[in-house]
Amino acid sequence: xxxxxxxxxxxxxxxxxxxxxxxxxxxxxxxxxxxxxxxxxxxxxxxxxxxxxxxxxxxxxxxxxxxxxxxxxxxxxxxxxxxxxxxxxxxxxxxxxxxxxxxxxxxxxxxxxxxxxxxxxxxxxxxxxxxxxxxxxxxxxxxxxxxxxxxxxxxxxxxxxxxxxxxxxxxxxxxxxxxxxxxxxxxxxxxxxxxxxxxxxxxxxxxxxxxxxxxxxxxxxxxxxxxxxxxxxxxx
Amino acid sequence: xxxxxxxxxxxxxxxxxxxxxxxxxxxxxxxxxxxxxxxxxxxxxxxxxxxxxxxxxxxxxxxxxxxxxxxxxxxxxxxxxxxxxxxxxxxxxxxxxxxxxxxxxxxxxxxxxxxxxxxxxxxxxxxxxxxxxxxxxxxxxxxxxxxxxxxxxxxxxxxxxxxxxxxxxxxxxxxxxxxxxxxxxxxxxxxxxxxxxxxxxxxxxxxxxxxxxxxxxxxxxxxxxxxxxxxxxxxx
Amino acid sequence: xxxxxxxxxxxxxxxxxxxxxxxxxxxxxxxxxxxxxxxxxxxxxxxxxxxxxxxxxxxxxxxxxxxxxxxxxxxxxxxxxxxxxxxxxxxxxxxxxxxxxxxxxxxxxxxxxxxxxxxxxxxxxxxxxxxxxxxxxxxxxxxxxxxxxxxxxxxxxxxxxxxxxxxxxxxxxxxxxxxxxxxxxxxxxxxxxxxxxxxxxxxxxxxxxxxxxxxxxxxxxxxxxxxxxxxxxxxx
Amino acid sequence: xxxxxxxxxxxxxxxxxxxxxxxxxxxxxxxxxxxxxxxxxxxxxxxxxxxxxxxxxxxxxxxxxxxxxxxxxxxxxxxxxxxxxxxxxxxxxxxxxxxxxxxxxxxxxxxxxxxxxxxxxxxxxxxxxxxxxxxxxxxxxxxxxxxxxxxxxxxxxxxxxxxxxxxxxxxxxxxxxxxxxxxxxxxxxxxxxxxxxxxxxxxxxxxxxxxxxxxxxxxxxxxxxxxxxxxxxxxx
Numbered sequence: 001x002x003x004x005x006x007x008x009x010x011x012x013x014x015x016x017x018x019x020x021x022x023x024x025x026x027x028x029x030x031x032x033x034x035x036x037x038x039x040x041x042x043x044x045x046x047x048x049x050x051x052x053x054x055x056x057x058x059x060x061x062x063x064x065x066x067x068x069x070x071x072x073x074x075x076x077x078x079x080x081x082x083x084x085x086x087x088x089x090x091x092x093x094x095x096x097x098x099x100x101x102x103x104x105x106x107x108x109x110x111x112x113x114x115x116x117x118x119x120x121x122x123x124x125x126x127x128x129x130x131x132x133x134x135x136x137x138x139x140x141x142x143x144x145x146x147x148x149x150x151x152x153x154x155x156x157x158x159x160x161x162x163x164x165x166x167x168x169x170x171x172x173x174x175x176x177x178x179x180x181x182x183x184x185x186x187x188x189x190x191x192x193x194x195x196x197x198x199x200x201x202x203x204x205x206x207x208x209x210x211x212x213x214x215x216x217x218x219x220x221x222x223x224x225x226x227x228x229x230x231x232x233x234x235x236x
Numbered sequence: 237x238x239x240x241x242x243x244x245x246x247x248x249x250x251x252x253x254x255x256x257x258x259x260x261x262x263x264x265x266x267x268x269x270x271x272x273x274x275x276x277x278x279x280x281x282x283x284x285x286x287x288x289x290x291x292x293x294x295x296x297x298x299x300x301x302x303x304x305x306x307x308x309x310x311x312x313x314x315x316x317x318x319x320x321x322x323x324x325x326x327x328x329x330x331x332x333x334x335x336x337x338x339x340x341x342x343x344x345x346x347x348x349x350x351x352x353x354x355x356x357x358x359x360x361x362x363x364x365x366x367x368x369x370x371x372x373x374x375x376x377x378x379x380x381x382x383x384x385x386x387x388x389x390x391x392x393x394x395x396x397x398x399x400x401x402x403x404x405x406x407x408x409x410x411x412x413x414x415x416x417x418x419x420x421x422x423x424x425x426x427x428x429x430x431x432x433x434x435x436x437x438x439x440x441x442x443x444x445x446x447x448x449x450x451x452x453x454x455x456x457x458x459x460x461x462x463x464x465x466x467x468x469x470x471x472x
Numbered sequence: 473x474x475x476x477x478x479x480x481x482x483x484x485x486x487x488x489x490x491x492x493x494x495x496x497x498x499x500x501x502x503x504x505x506x507x508x509x510x511x512x513x514x515x516x517x518x519x520x521x522x523x524x525x526x527x528x529x530x531x532x533x534x535x536x537x538x539x540x541x542x543x544x545x546x547x548x549x550x551x552x553x554x555x556x557x558x559x560x561x562x563x564x565x566x567x568x569x570x571x572x573x574x575x576x577x578x579x580x581x582x583x584x585x586x587x588x589x590x591x592x593x594x595x596x597x598x599x600x601x602x603x604x605x606x607x608x609x610x611x612x613x614x615x616x617x618x619x620x621x622x623x624x625x626x627x628x629x630x631x632x633x634x635x636x637x638x639x640x641x642x643x644x645x646x647x648x649x650x651x652x653x654x655x656x657x658x659x660x661x662x663x664x665x666x667x668x669x670x671x672x673x674x675x676x677x678x679x680x681x682x683x684x685x686x687x688x689x690x691x692x693x694x695x696x697x698x699x700x701x702x703x704x705x706x707x708x
Numbered sequence: 709x710x711x712x713x714x715x716x717x718x719x720x721x722x723x724x725x726x727x728x729x730x731x732x733x734x735x736x737x738x739x740x741x742x743x744x745x746x747x748x749x750x751x752x753x754x755x756x757x758x759x760x761x762x763x764x765x766x767x768x769x770x771x772x773x774x775x776x777x778x779x780x781x782x783x784x785x786x787x788x789x790x791x792x793x794x795x796x797x798x799x800x801x802x803x804x805x806x807x808x809x810x811x812x813x814x815x816x817x818x819x820x821x822x823x824x825x826x827x828x829x830x831x832x833x834x835x836x837x838x839x840x841x842x843x844x845x846x847x848x849x850x851x852x853x854x855x856x857x858x859x860x861x862x863x864x865x866x867x868x869x870x871x872x873x874x875x876x877x878x879x880x881x882x883x884x885x886x887x888x889x890x891x892x893x894x895x896x897x898x899x900x901x902x903x904x905x906x907x908x909x910x911x912x913x914x915x916x917x918x919x920x921x922x923x924x925x926x927x928x929x930x931x932x933x934x935x936x937x938x939x940x941x942x943x944x
Binding site: 273276277278279301303349351352354355358359360361362363394396422424425426452455456458459 | 508608609671675700
């Protein structure tokens with residue numbers, strides 16, 4: 001059976017898309033993230049892995065209002081980020097989802113586009129990362145059991161060449177000399193994070209966006225402190 | 237047939253106003269924009285073009301609470317911004333909607349009145365514009381396919397003489413020596429933007445308001461940065 | 473007929489409190505203002521005048537969660553701020569509502585307690601007022617037809633002696649040498665504003681709270697501006 | 709009867725958990741606090757005392773999304789913070805709830821994790837407390853009848869050794885030489901507060917979070933003030 005026939009058979013076996021829990025879950029996530037201002041203006045995109053072999057990833061279509069997603073606003077892609085036959089055009093950033101979701105430990109990927117994520121990814125770009133330490137919220141990330149943990153969020157330059165960026169990120173996933181990566185920022189663009197399932201990815205988004213707001217307001221407070229108060233830590 | 241008779245015939249052919257999708261759409265937009273604090277205190281106004289020939293524009297009435305719009309809160313005007321016979325008084329800013337909606341590429345116009353729009357239109361007024369570059373969110377604007385785009389948002393002085401301002405804006409639309417205008421600010425007042433339809437205008441509002449908040453917070457962060465961090469770009 | 477008998481007769485004639493539109497209106501206002509963070513922790517209070525002669529004012533009871541008001545959470549008071557027979561204890565600030573609602577042009581009074589109102593009423597207290605000029609939002613206030621209007625918001629010292637404060641405010645209402653007062657601030661406490669009816673009072677709350685946020689963020693931006701940008705006006 | 713048999717008998721007598729008002733109440737509190745961004749990423753936890761003798765405390769389970777709590781997301785613990793037989797694992801911070809709820813005047817405990825609480829608990833940590841004075845909102849706290857009250861919010865270092873922290877807090881409760889404690893902060897972590905019942909604890913959370921935002925913004929405004937304006941008080 002050719003790959004195309006396989007894909008068609010696979011899709012035929014998954015009718016009734018409006019009842020898929022993965023779609024209902026992403027529609028709800030979209031309302032929440034759009035409501036908080038982290039997915040405005042059709043920015044950002046979400047995905048959930050449907051199966052690992054063959055690799056099938058369900059992804060928000062390009063250009064949809066994330067506060068008003070419908071079951072028609074999703075596309076199924078394969079391991080090369082190509083839509084299955086009959087499926088619409090996926091987002092330009094599809095491969096960033098694919099490289100994450102191909103890892104067996106990752107079942108869902110969420111990309112957000114917040115004001116603080118945009119600002120922090122810019123201010124800290126020259127350092128290559130935002131580093132945070134000592135915040136209880138860091139324990140929201142999978143596998144972190146103490147606030148006494150140094151979180152490093154890599155920052156990548158924004159680019160229209162998503163293929164190269166996806167490769168760079170795939171290499172970072174494989175680099176065992178570095179601490180486990182729970183998410184990354186793209187400069188003046190936003191956050192990618194993920195989890196074993198959609199609930200965990202959602203917890204990671206909330207944790208990261210909280211920490212980015214804390215880091216941004218800490219920077220602003222820093223210059224305002226009178227003698228006698230100690231500035232919040234600034235990652236350098 | 238006189239213009240008045242024509243108008244009456246046109247209106248008679250469009251009964252059942254409570255079912256118009258254009259009205260339902262603007263009621264929903266109003267709840268969203270009021271909820272975000274971008275349309276408080278009956279400020280701002282919205283419009284959708286009903287037909288191009290004859291020109292008929294459906295506009296929010298003056299002084300309505302945008303979070304609680306009802307089908308009775310809209311007025312139909314002609315190409316001179318005059319209400320059709322029997323229609324109530326439109327907003328003083330009607331002609332700003334008309335000059336935009338007379339362009340064939342524009343089907344809906346949204347005006348918002350946010351805190352950041354008010355502040356930025358003031359701080360940058362002496363330069364005549366806010367310029368933004370390199371932000372991914374700029375791609376929310378129609379026809380922009382890369383973040384490597386210089387967005388220029390013109391700023392006009394606030395005035396009670398809406399007629400002159402409308403003429404100035406009409407000229408800017410026709411000025412091919414300048415980059416395409418996706419929206420403009422009125423000083424200490426707010427944003428006008430538009431789109432081919434209400435969904436696109438809504439995407440543009442969200443994109444602009446996001447960028448204005450980023451630009452405002454970037455200005456504030458600027459003075460707070462310790463050595464080693466690089467300030468976000470400030471449009472000058 | 474004694475005043476007490478009159479009051480009892482009056483109350484008897486107004487059964488079915490759960491259907492009163494004044495109560496439904498204030499319950500909705502409460503959900504909105506609590507949602508925005510302007511009426512947290514049972515702070516703030518609202519009133520609507522039921523009749524002018526005899527003077528009857530319907531007021532939120534003391535200590536109620538404004539996001540969850542029920543028809544039982546209101547009290548009817550007379551022109552001395554005393555509850556009618558059988559009615560519960562009103563808020564300590566009742567007389568601030570009474571002095572406003574006794575004016576024939578005022579039918580509803582709203583008190584809010586926002587972060588920016590708390591801060592601005594403190595920062596500007598030594599001047600006795602916040603003055604704002606040139607903002608379009610000033611036109612949200614009744615009778616103001618141009619942004620070229622100087623709005624003066626008086627600031628009173630906070631006090632537990634509400635009686636004296638109420639007298640001071642009654643005098644300010646009568647002082648024709650001063651511009652019309654649309655609202656006032658109490659230091660480190662919050663805003664009082666009003667309108668001909670609840671809808672107008674609601675518009676005024678939204679307008680004032682917007683302007684207070686603009687004024688507070690303008691102050692913060694001021695110190696951050698690079699050369700070439702002009703600081704927003706600071707009331708002095 | 710052994711303690712275990714007693715516990716089993718007690719639980720058996722409380723079937724139909726989905727109808728418990730304590731659970732319905734905490735589910736609603738969770739939606740509100742998550743909506744405001746004070747309980748993101750499964751952070752924070754809530755409890756209500758079910759009975760004093762035997763001591764039974766109903767507590768949110770560890771790791772639940774506070775915006776989507778269900779009746780299955782709660783656990784009953786005894787006076788040692790141990791789950792009753794058959795009950796799931798409680799949060800690591802259970803003993804902080806137990807030491808508060810063992811006091812006869814306290815029936816509910818709420819822990820939140822806000823951006824401003826995180827920042828203020830850090831900036832003021834070296835002083836050991838945040839002190840606030842003169843704000844009307846302080847009257848939201850039980851037993852405070854005037855804004856002319858000095859509120860002291862103790863700050864404790866964050867730790868994984870919850871047992872020691874719980875002991876330290878139990879001692880502070882017993883220390884009559886210090887002013888009544890309405891809540892405390894844990895450094896870079898968040899706020900604990902409580903009340904006679906869930907409604908009072910909820911009022912205290914809203915009051916504290918409001919005051920923490922005021923204190924944080926007051927610090928930021930301080931450095932921005934032009935000559936002629938007076939800085940808000942900074943606790944030192």
